[in-house]
Amino acid sequence: MIRNQMPAAQVPYQLDSGxxxxxxxxxxxxxxxxxxxxxxxxxxxxxxxxxxxAKFPVHRHARTHEAxxxxxxxxxxxxxxxxxxxxxxxxxxxxxxxPHGYEFRDHxxxxxxxxxxxNAAEAYSRLGAPYAGHIYPESTAxxxxxxxxxxxxxxxxxxxxxxxxxxxxxxxxxxxxxxxFVLAAGEGERMIAGDxxxxxxxxxxxxxxxxxxxxxxGPAGMPIPxxxxxxxxxxxxxxxxxxxxxxxxxxxxxxxxxxxxVPPRAPHSFxxxxxxxxxxxxxxxxxxxxxxxxxxxxxxxxxxPLVPPPFRFDRVIQHLAELDLTLLERPGxxxxxxxxx
Amino acid sequence: MIRNQMPAAQVPYQLDSGxxxxxxxxxxxxxxxxxxxxxxxxxxxxxxxxxxxAKFPVHRHARTHEAxxxxxxxxxxxxxxxxxxxxxxxxxxxxxxxPHGYEFRDHxxxxxxxxxxxNAAEAYSRLGAPYAGHIYPESTAxxxxxxxxxxxxxxxxxxxxxxxxxxxxxxxxxxxxxxxFVLAAGEGERMIAGDxxxxxxxxxxxxxxxxxxxxxxGPAGMPIPxxxxxxxxxxxxxxxxxxxxxxxxxxxxxxxxxxxxVPPRAPHSFxxxxxxxxxxxxxxxxxxxxxxxxxxxxxxxxxxPLVPPPFRFDRVIQHLAELDLTLLERPGxxxxxxxxx
Numbered sequence: 001m002i003r004n005q006m007p008a009a010q011v012p013y014q015l016d017s018g019x020x021x022x023x024x025x026x027x028x029x030x031x032x033x034x035x036x037x038x039x040x041x042x043x044x045x046x047x048x049x050x051x052x053x054a055k056f057p058v059h060r061h062a063r064t065h066e067a068x069x070x071x072x073x074x075x076x077x078x079x080x081x082x083x084x085x086x087x088x089x090x091x092x093x094x095x096x097x098x099p100h101g102y103e104f105r106d107h108x109x110x111x112x113x114x115x116x117x118x119n120a121a122e123a124y125s126r127l128g129a130p131y132a133g134h135i136y137p138e139s140t141a142x143x144x145x146x147x148x149x150x151x152x153x154x155x156x157x158x159x160x161x162x163x164x165x166x167x168x169x170x171x172x173x174x175x176x177x178x179x180x181f182v183l184a185a186g187e188g189e190r191m192i193a194g195d196x197x198x199x200x201x202x203x204x205x206x207x208x209x210x211x212x213x214x215x216x217x218g219p220a221g222m223p224i225p226x227x228x229x230x231x232x233x234x235x236x237x238x239x240x241x242x243x244x245x246x247x248x249x250x251x252x253x254x255x256x257x258x259x260x261x262v263p264p265r266a267p268h269s270f271x272x273x274x275x276x277x278x279x280x281x282x283x284x285x286x287x288x289x290x291x292x293x294x295x296x297x298x299x300x301x302x303x304x305p306l307v308p309p310p311f312r313f314d315r316v317i318q319h320l321a322e323l324d325l326t327l328l329e330r331p332g333x334x335x336x337x338x339x340x341x
Numbered sequence: 342m343i344r345n346q347m348p349a350a351q352v353p354y355q356l357d358s359g360x361x362x363x364x365x366x367x368x369x370x371x372x373x374x375x376x377x378x379x380x381x382x383x384x385x386x387x388x389x390x391x392x393x394x395a396k397f398p399v400h401r402h403a404r405t406h407e408a409x410x411x412x413x414x415x416x417x418x419x420x421x422x423x424x425x426x427x428x429x430x431x432x433x434x435x436x437x438x439x440p441h442g443y444e445f446r447d448h449x450x451x452x453x454x455x456x457x458x459x460n461a462a463e464a465y466s467r468l469g470a471p472y473a474g475h476i477y478p479e480s481t482a483x484x485x486x487x488x489x490x491x492x493x494x495x496x497x498x499x500x501x502x503x504x505x506x507x508x509x510x511x512x513x514x515x516x517x518x519x520x521x522f523v524l525a526a527g528e529g530e531r532m533i534a535g536d537x538x539x540x541x542x543x544x545x546x547x548x549x550x551x552x553x554x555x556x557x558x559g560p561a562g563m564p565i566p567x568x569x570x571x572x573x574x575x576x577x578x579x580x581x582x583x584x585x586x587x588x589x590x591x592x593x594x595x596x597x598x599x600x601x602x603v604p605p606r607a608p609h610s611f612x613x614x615x616x617x618x619x620x621x622x623x624x625x626x627x628x629x630x631x632x633x634x635x636x637x638x639x640x641x642x643x644x645x646p647l648v649p650p651p652f653r654f655d656r657v658i659q660h661l662a663e664l665d666l667t668l669l670e671r672p673g674x675x676x677x678x679x680x681x682x
Contacts, residue, residue: 017616051643108430133560134560240358242596256598305479
């Protein structure tokens, strides 16, 4: 396992909380945790933080689809002409062409941004210089935003396009289709599988099938069966608790803030190992969404119940032929009906 | 080291994120992480969570001093007749006699409450039954608040005393003295010592010397010198990153959400071992505050700088005679001028 380094190849790697390729501009810090060379595709993951008042002006990407999950702090967001005050756990879908920009409103703002299709994440190295620290600099240096242009898939919009309130309500249910939206923390389409609750933040329709994003949470429990995918890349962010992963050829423990990249054809598995563990996953392409719909049942509640329903891995087994899924061991649940186990 | 159990004696113990003595009432969950028997003093630590809309009615404690740190979610607070919308990182000082109550406003509300002097934390076992789960139940059962009375140092106030907005601004600087206040996330009195930033949330004046509370954050660095106190109890909450503690007679690693109790006369030390590690400490009695003022210099910034100032442990050494501090090893900084090392 490659730890705290990003390989220039499509192999599993793990980054501790705070690690990555760091660039500062003004009082912003962009920590790039996944770059296209490592992912083997035009996608990128970045953790953005900045001082109170640090602002990324309103802009739009012609090709890049961006998704933002708020990790910490209060952040003012302009999205398609509306203003939102973001809090931890909020999720933002930003399809290509959507004007957006943000301002950190306290000293703790931290955003996780995933970009797909276009190269907008190159903006951070264009704007900034490599930085030795792991937190934003309290710098008063100005940023030359005019460095951003079509070569980083970023078109800056007029500075008057930042909407500074009143705050629009965040959604409790996401609309369907590739439209911009802000989903409030804890909301989303909820599904249950055994003792784990899955909350779909971004579904296939939201990105035309490019990716899905979902929260997984549950008590300390059993490992899921080891498996691998032919085309699907999985990007794991541990948010709370602790999880034991198997990836490639070894076990690795993730704690809050840690990131793990699992490329296609890498055997992997996870196990939640502390009470109330939660992780955020981005899965690309999005074609793996049906797996969760076979495994899970729709769920009206917001937290996994004390007494879990049966783990219906049998329903996955029944649909194995249509899924990009190769099981590498027998599931702990009902005996498989297919010869893959 | 005692792990994931609370001893009935004043010895070091560690609880993983989510562990503790759990009581449910309605859709609230109170996880008691420290009880008077374990602490050897009338103090208690509790993690409170609950479903959206779960409300703890307005009440006051005659003797108990309470301090609340917001861990997760959005929480409406009534404090001395004012309304606040709390967010993660906010800190609330609640001296005896102060009317207060709260309502969870999303599905993720989680508060850390420390109480001192009185036995108000007994309210949770009075109101609730022991609960097997580690997250709040999505229950519609009502709560019999009339169970609370002077025997749990809790006087319920009229239900009309809950103030549901408009939201009062949170402070960026705490007032002096034992007065109720809400300090916004990231704010507080900031001091720097070497590569670490200390932010005092509660100082001695806020509780008449009963306790202090402070955030410590910094990059991965060196361990502080191993030491012990005669009277001081330290209560460590790891919030982000990772720290290696020595406590009693062994090393222990804390991850976000983990708690460590260090009683008087237990040798201890800490080391930040991941980039941007942050922990919250409660220290009781508060008489240890001068230690931080000797060690640190006042700091106007909000984040520790890339190039740290000198670590002035020499100033602590000079005042060792007046501090409840016995050094058990030579500090890594300047050579000590006193014979304790």
